[in-house]
Amino acid sequence: MAMPTRSTASDGQVTLDVPETLRDRPDIPYPASLITPEWRIEEALRLRLAELGGAVEFGTSLGGFE
DSSP states (O other): OOOOOEEEOTTSOEEEEOOGGGSOOSSOSOOSOOOOOHHHHHHHHHHHHHHTTOOOOSSOOOOOOO
16 A cells, blocks of 8 residues: 655644545556655665664775675
């Protein structure tokens, strides 16, 4: 099931709702894309890597991989 998209005002009134044509259906479960900026994804990946004890190193190159 797709994540619902809805905007609400501070009083709780719905100000924007997904049109029926963009709601999930059995033949198209994710008709609308979720747009997330690249920096936000990189941030989440770096944080998770740090939780696992790793770190991102910039300005380096990979000499080999086994």
